[in-house]
Amino acid sequence: MDSPFGLLAELTYRCPLACAYCSNPLNMEDYTDELGTDEWRRVLVEARDLGVLQCHLSGGEPLLRRDLEEIVAGAHEAGMYTNLVTSALGLSRRRADRLRAAGLDHVQVSIQADEPAVSDTIAGTPSFHRKIEAMGVVKELGWPLTLNVVLHRQNIDHVADLLALAEEVGADRVELANTQYYGWALRNRAALLPSRAQLAAAETVVRAARERLRDRMDVVYVIPDYYSRYPKPCMGGWASRQLTVTPNGDVLPCPAAQSLPLPRAGVREHPLSWIWAESPVMTAFRGTDWMPDPCRSCERRELDFGGCRCQAFQLTGDAARTDPVCHLSPDHAVVDQVVRAANEEARPADALLVPRPHRAGRP
Amino acid sequence: MDPTRNGPVRNGSTRDRPAPDGSAPDRSAGEVRVRHSDRPRLARHVRLSYSGTRQRHILLLPETVVVLNDSGAGILALCDGRRTVAEIAAELGTRYRRVPDDPVLDGEVRRFLARLVTRRCVELLDGSELPDGREHVDG
Numbered sequence: 001m002d003s004p005f006g007l008l009a010e011l012t013y014r015c016p017l018a019c020a021y022c023s024n025p026l027n028m029e030d031y032t033d034e035l036g037t038d039e040w041r042r043v044l045v046e047a048r049d050l051g052v053l054q055c056h057l058s059g060g061e062p063l064l065r066r067d068l069e070e071i072v073a074g075a076h077e078a079g080m081y082t083n084l085v086t087s088a089l090g091l092s093r094r095r096a097d098r099l100r101a102a103g104l105d106h107v108q109v110s111i112q113a114d115e116p117a118v119s120d121t122i123a124g125t126p127s128f129h130r131k132i133e134a135m136g137v138v139k140e141l142g143w144p145l146t147l148n149v150v151l152h153r154q155n156i157d158h159v160a161d162l163l164a165l166a167e168e169v170g171a172d173r174v175e176l177a178n179t180q181y182y183g184w185a186l187r188n189r190a191a192l193l194p195s196r197a198q199l200a201a202a203e204t205v206v207r208a209a210r211e212r213l214r215d216r217m218d219v220v221y222v223i224p225d226y227y228s229r230y231p232k233p234c235m236g237g238w239a240s241r242q243l244t245v246t247p248n249g250d251v252l253p254c255p256a257a258q259s260l261p262l263p264r265a266g267v268r269e270h271p272l273s274w275i276w277a278e279s280p281v282m283t284a285f286r287g288t289d290w291m292p293d294p295c296r297s298c299e300r301r302e303l304d305f306g307g308c309r310c311q312a313f314q315l316t317g318d319a320a321r322t323d324p325v326c327h328l329s330p331d332h333a334v335v336d337q338v339v340r341a342a343n344e345e346a347r348p349a350d351a352l353l354v355p356r357p358h359r360a361g362r363p
Numbered sequence: 364m365d366p367t368r369n370g371p372v373r374n375g376s377t378r379d380r381p382a383p384d385g386s387a388p389d390r391s392a393g394e395v396r397v398r399h400s401d402r403p404r405l406a407r408h409v410r411l412s413y414s415g416t417r418q419r420h421i422l423l424l425p426e427t428v429v430v431l432n433d434s435g436a437g438i439l440a441l442c443d444g445r446r447t448v449a450e451i452a453a454e455l456g457t458r459y460r461r462v463p464d465d466p467v468l469d470g471e472v473r474r475f476l477a478r479l480v481t482r483r484c485v486e487l488l489d490g491s492e493l494p495d496g497r498e499h500v501d502g
């Protein structure tokens with residue numbers, strides 16, 4: 001068993017945005033009993049002792065936690081590199097100064113599109129201009145800035161303009177990641193999955209930009225795995241490099257794993273070290289012993305680890321099957337069918353999206 | 364949460380994937396040439412740290428952890444933006460009792476630094492400029 005490198009701390013699922021591709025769970029009401037400040041600080045020390053070196057503070061919107069500064073300070077004091085993943089709504093100059101003083105190392109700001117009207121429509125709230133302003137604050141305080149953009153059918157044709165925006169705000173990194181289909185994104189899949197022609201055009205733009213910006217900006221591009229021949233090496237292997245703690249203290253190998261029928265293990269009941277080493281949610285798919293064929297006998301089993309367990313469960317009802325994205329999977333037809341539909345000429349470019357609610361019980 | 368984040372999602376990228384010795388640059392940048400007169404230093408936003416759990420020095424930067432071996436950590440500890448690559452190699456040569464101007468050690472140091480420059484963990488200051496912006500005057 002390896003030591004984990006990264007902790008994804010999901011501080012709350014409350015969010016001022018309502019993006020239809022959100023990967024947060026659909027059952028948000030199960031997560032309203034959030035861990036308190038002292039509980040988080042204890043978890044961070046336990047994570048450090050387990051070997052965690054990077055702490056990603058996310059949600060929902062982590063700035064909605066009034067104690068975010070104290071949580072950042074806890075991670076910083078534990079020697080971790082701290083990374084805030086935010087919509088930037090609520091990142092005033094005053095708040096930013098306090099986070100800087102608490103030891104925050106890196107800020108990632110999401111943007112929904114390259115221009116205000118589309119961005120605000122997808123976010124479900126006027127936010128574009130506030131985000132740009134907050135990015136200025138991030139740069140002013142000397143933080144490295146990553147711009148996060150989720151790509152999908154309705155904005156992927158603007159990838160050149162999105163890259164230009166990243167340059168304009170002075171981003172050090174830009175992550176252009178096609179939607180992966182979990183949570184609310186799975187519900188909206190038909191409206192979000194781009195066509196093959198859209199992807200090809202975007203990739204040409206990204207390749208040229210990488211070359212041009214090589215000395216100034218890291219351009220990370222993630223394709224939608226539905227279009228790849230082999231599955232993604234999900235999380236670098238189940239419970240191998242990363243762990244997630246959800247707002248109510250559940251510990252998971254990845255945030256989507258809450259959807260799997262595995263017994264829960266929470267930091268309120270157990271030490272993190274026990275959960276990582278021994279809880280069924282962590283051991284269920286660790287290593288390669290659980291694999292069925294074709295993974296079991298595949299020479300790529302240590303490269304992609306059978307793909308994503310959550311995706312296998314969502315698409316086949318069995319988390320222990322080969323990720324259907326793989327062309328060798330006996331279930332590959334379910335992915336094929338969705339991809340074929342996305343490439344039909346009659347498919348509209350701007351089908352209606354179902355937004356996620358801002359918080360539990362208040363759509 | 365924005366699904367580029369973590370999750371099952373960003374596994375396509377290099378996040379937190381350690382390279383045991385700082386090798387395998389993940390960017391397809393062109394060849395980086397490290398000269399003897401260059402003055403390397405850690406890039407802004409990069410922190411040299413130590414993991415007690417792993418008993419290894421590590422580099423921490425956005426979305427990346429680089430686990431260093433002892434010789435890599437030894438090189439980086441000397442990258443202060445003042446010492447030149449030649450001086451670093453010489454200092455390590457003394458430490459490891461190599462012959463003066465050992466070409467193997469010199470090559471190792473330059474290749475190691477080139478890989479980290481490609482990954483933007485290390486910056487090279489030109490031989491003629493000091494980190495505070497003053498011109499360096501020889502002699």
